[in-house]
Amino acid sequence: MKICFHGTADEISLVAGRPLLVLLTAHDLPHMRVFELYHPRIQAHPHREHYRLCARLAETTDEGRTA
Template identity: 80%
Template sequence: MKICFHGTADEISRVAGRPLLVLLTARDLPRMRVFELYHPHVHASTSHEHYRLCAVMTETTDEGRTA
């Protein structure tokens, strides 16, 4: 699925610098889900203070990775 994050340069750099993203879910779903980001693109907004990071997000089990 495609996802976009909006924020300042500092906020976007925190997300863009990580290949994995962990999201907390609602009560009736598993507590955490891990996603991998592919093909990230950063776009500057018209205000030049905010940016948009768009990427393809795919759920992963994160098997075999070490911290």
């Protein structure tokens, strides 16, 4: 799955610095899904201090890893 995050440099660095992301599902809370981040690309907006991080996510069940 491909996903993009938009934000400031500080916000993007928080996401890009994590090898695993935990996302909550809307319909069956408190169920969580864990994804690994692959091939991240960061693009800067030419006129503002906004950035876009695009990456591929793959769901993982590796419970032994820590983020």
